[in-house]
Amino acid sequence: AQTVTQSQPEMSVQEAETVTLSCTYDTSESDYYLFWYKQPPSRQMILVIRQEAYKQQNATENRFSVNFQKAAKSFSLKISDSQLGDAAMYFCASTGGGSQGNLIFGKGTKLSVKP
Amino acid sequence: NAGVTQTPKFQVLKTGQSMTLQCAQDMNHEYMSWYRQDPGMGLRLIHYSVGAGITDQGEVPNGYNVSRSTTEDFPLRLLSAAPSQTSVYFCASSRTGRYNEQFFGPGTRLTVL
Numbered sequence: 001a002q003t004v005t006q007s008q009p010e011m012s013v014q015e016a017e018t019v020t021l022s023c024t025y026d027t028s029e030s031d032y033y034l035f036w037y038k039q040p041p042s043r044q045m046i047l048v049i050r051q052e053a054y055k056q057q058n059a060t061e062n063r064f065s066v067n068f069q070k071a072a073k074s075f076s077l078k079i080s081d082s083q084l085g086d087a088a089m090y091f092c093a094s095t096g097g098g099s100q101g102n103l104i105f106g107k108g109t110k111l112s113v114k115p
Numbered sequence: 116n117a118g119v120t121q122t123p124k125f126q127v128l129k130t131g132q133s134m135t136l137q138c139a140q141d142m143n144h145e146y147m148s149w150y151r152q153d154p155g156m157g158l159r160l161i162h163y164s165v166g167a168g169i170t171d172q173g174e175v176p177n178g179y180n181v182s183r184s185t186t187e188d189f190p191l192r193l194l195s196a197a198p199s200q201t202s203v204y205f206c207a208s209s210r211t212g213r214y215n216e217q218f219f220g221p222g223t224r225l226t227v228l
Contacts, residue, residue: 004157009155033214042221043203044219044222045205045219047216052214091157093158100171101146101163101217102148102160102163103160105150105157105158107156
């Protein structure tokens with residue numbers, strides 16, 4: 001079975017500093033997508049960044065970037081210049097088997113930002 | 116566009132009661148799904164649909180029924196609620212194919228006493 005593992009239940013960062021959230025995954029598929037979702041206290045799931053497995057270049061979205069290590073099946077999220085609004089739960093997800101849009105989620109990392 | 120809407124936002128049930136969680140999207144997405152979120156468990160797929168009239172089971176389907184009579188709506192039914200079904204439920208939709216961004220609804224917090 002495909003799995004997504006987030007080994008850090010909680011992380012903390014000082015405002016304006018950089019933090020990296022870890023994610024590893026296990027899949028037997030050769031083509032897949034990886035995602036990071038943000039869930040603030042409002043509970044809304046917000047897509048932060050997406051990585052296509054066949055692309056070697058790491059995805060970036062403004063202050064958010066990933067370090068995608070395909071051989072190691074690692075997909076970490078780096079948040080630069082952390083802001084108070086970045087405080088949230090962060091979920092790593094992978095596309096599941098088959099042609100559907102099903103996602104497999106990690107258990108999440110709760111990020112706190114200290115002023 | 117309203118995106119993905121879910122009703123109700125909160126619900127309290129007694130064990131054995133039935134109810135339907137509503138989900139609708141106005142983006143003409145063919146793919147829709149239901150997830151449940153439990154503390155420390157992330158989101159787990161309950162059921163999904165790749166188009167009207169087509170549904171299939173996800174990782175945790177027991178105790179839930181779905182149907183898809185229109186492209187827009189994908190209700191989730193609890194026939195006989197159990198305390199183990201206390202959770203936050205999310206509906207999501209996307210264009211077909213697993214490479215498309217999924218749009219999530221705001222969630223329904225369900226408590227079964």
